[in-house]
Amino acid sequence: MISVLLVDDEALVRAGLRLILETADDVTVVGDAEDGRAAIEAVGRHRPDVVLMDVRMPRMDGVTATTELRARAHPPAVVVLTTFNADDDVFRALAAGANGFLLKDTPPTELLRAVRLAAAGESMLSPSVTRQVITRVAAEDRTRPRREALARLEELTEREREVLVEIGRGYPNAEIAGRLHMSEATVKSHVSHLFEKLAATNRVQLALAAFRAGLVD
Numbered sequence: 417m418i419s420v421l422l423v424d425d426e427a428l429v430r431a432g433l434r435l436i437l438e439t440a441d442d443v444t445v446v447g448d449a450e451d452g453r454a455a456i457e458a459v460g461r462h463r464p465d466v467v468l469m470d471v472r473m474p475r476m477d478g479v480t481a482t483t484e485l486r487a488r489a490h491p492p493a494v495v496v497l498t499t500f501n502a503d504d505d506v507f508r509a510l511a512a513g514a515n516g517f518l519l520k521d522t523p524p525t526e527l528l529r530a531v532r533l534a535a536a537g538e539s540m541l542s543p544s545v546t547r548q549v550i551t552r553v554a555a556e557d558r559t560r561p562r563r564e565a566l567a568r569l570e571e572l573t574e575r576e577r578e579v580l581v582e583i584g585r586g587y588p589n590a591e592i593a594g595r596l597h598m599s600e601a602t603v604k605s606h607v608s609h610l611f612e613k614l615a616a617t618n619r620v621q622l623a624l625a626a627f628r629a630g631l632v633d
Contacts, residue, residue: 418535421464422448423455423481424497425473429520433468436524443531452481459485459492465535466493469514471505479508486513486617493534513617515539537607538588539619569629571613577631579606583619584626 420437422430422445430448437443446462449455452469453476459467467485471478482494496509496517506517516539518530533539569577575598582592589607593600607622616622626632 418443418466418531419446419462419464420444420531421446421455421458421462421467421492423450423452423458423467423473423478424448424470425450426470429470433527436527437531439524440528443528452476452478452484455481456484464492466495466531468518468531469494469496469509471496471498471509477505479505479512482509482514483512493537495530495534510618510620515618516620533588536589537604568614568625569631572610576606576609576613579603580610580622580626581631583607583610584623584632586623 420443422433422437424430424433427450430450434445434448437445446464447458449458451473455467455469456476469478469482478496482496485491485494491513494509494514496506496514497520498506498517499520509517515534515537516530518527522530569580572580575596578596579592582595587595589600589603593603596603607619610616610622614622614625616625623632
């Protein structure tokens with residue numbers, strides 16, 4: 417059972433999310449919070465697997481709360497919610513370690529998929545969204561030498577590099593398995609090694625590592 421905490425300053429939004437999530441047999445909503453500060457307290461009480469986090473809230477915003485939560489020894493997965501596809505705060509949240517982001521008008525099936533992916537350590541980011549994030553961060557990071565990025569990849573195996581390239585293209589584990597003709601379990605093992613070797617906390621950071629090293633265009 418995947419436990420979820422809902423964080424949004426609008427009670428109606430929280431109620432709507434709860435109704436959607438509780439239609440699934442494998443998801444349970446363990447609590448909700450109206451701002452980032454309350455979210456941090458609620459995570460301590462409920463220890464959810466996944467936090468659905470609004471970005472703009474009073475007292476403490478979602479980016480600040482995400483940063484604090486992801487700094488914990490055993491952090492929950494965080495999926496940020498926004499009404500804007502290119503919101504600056506979303507990029508900040510992803511850099512802070514959020515597992516992905518969703519628009520608030522995301523269809524129920526995609527919302528549930530995002531929760532399941534986040535609980536499994538993956539991200540709800542389509543290839544187009546991954547490209548958007550990479551392009552945005554790259555524009556702000558043109559001074560980093562490529563040789564420095566390549567040096568970080570020296571200890572990767574050939575297979576790990578191949579998986580990293582596919583992550584850089586925005587594909588989830590199941591699709592990577594098909595594209596590289598390996599089992600999904602093997603892909604997950606490679607992804608775990610990539611997180612460890614590249615000191616990354618989410619798949620977006622892995623995608624950026626691939627981009628900076630010139631492995632993806």
